[in-house]
Amino acid sequence: MTDRIQWQTEMDEALGLGQQSGKPILLDFFNPQ
């Protein structure tokens, strides 16, 4: 298990991974500046 967060960047991909794994999604809206 990695000690670095492997962020997804696409909503549909994350929801698909959530459906496959049964895990909820942690959605982080961030300010890029």
Add this chain to the structure above:
Amino acid sequence: MDTVTYPESEVARFIEENLIPLRIRSDSKPYPEKFNVKWTPDLIILGPQGREHHRTVGFIGPEELIPSLLLGLAKYHFDHDRFEEALARLAQLLTDHGRSGSAPEAVFLSGVCKYKQAHDPKPLKAAYEKLSADFPDSEWTKRAYPYRLL
């Protein structure tokens, strides 16, 4: 969050083990508007169907993020009437992070889960008693105040 919270190995491991992490810029389209994002950081626990279960707005330090995420996972299960799974997450929160900012709501929600499991009001009263003893100034103690009469 990027300089203090997410680099903590315990935080990263917890997220990778329990959640699908997704980052979206607040100036992108269409999701910030769809989720009514007005300030960042805005962290949301979504079910795999895209339904929102828990949200926090503003910076969260590493010592508070894991209990907040445990509360969000408990709410995810609670919203699907999976009370055993919700109670397991809440117990983990209260055992490992019992003085965190998420703990009072976890006590409240534990009482509600137990009530909904057994339709017995005693856990609601017990939740109020624990809240009034351990967190007398919490808003969750005030919300549980009527349960003292059960």
